[in-house]
Amino acid sequence: MGSKVYTKTGDKGQTSLIGGTRVSKSDIRIEAYGTVDELNSFIGLLRDTIGQHNQSPTLIKIQNELFVLGALLAEDKEKNKMKLPGLPEDAIAFLEKQIDAMDAELPPMRFFVLPGGHMAVSVAHVCRTVCRRTERKVIELSLSTPVEEHIIRYLNRLSDYLFVLSRKLAHDFKVEEIPWKPDK
Secondary structure (H helix, E strand, O other), X not given: OOXXXXXXXXXXXXXXXXXXXXXXXXXXXXXXXHHHHHHHHHXXXXXXXXXOOOOHHHHHHXXXXXHHHHHHHHEOOOOOOOOOOOOOOOHHHHHHHXXXXXXXXXXXXXXXXXXXXXXXXXXXXXXXXXHHHHHHHHHHHHOOOXXXXXXXXXXXXXXXXXXXXXXXXXXXXXXXXXXXXXXX
């Protein structure tokens, strides 16, 4: 890759969508796919934190899907001439299968838990909360721009997956789940 990282085309606060349309870097579309990118980075951190855990291949699959999702959100559908990959049809069902498999190995949840107890558990909770923020940003975008419904459903299911993964990691690393006990 002989090209330079910097192009200077964004120095005045604008960037290009896929298709060439110039928009402000503060545009909700940029915020939405930028938050997808942030989530992807945190999932990379989670993957690094858990090492050779059996969910590592699933996290790589999710990271690839988030790249697709980000590209779909960055696309100006009217001007784009490139063929972008789509989010796999079975992506949501795959997450549900992973959730069910992990959930089957966990004790029933009887209380809200405080995030923490192990670095991997904490990072999984950070991923979950960034995923929820991503979902909110994409929903906000959908109020002004058409967004494929399965993108929002995918993000919703992904946050569920990340929650169950945090519990599974706590279980696997033998971390005591600390219940939330509000002051009375």
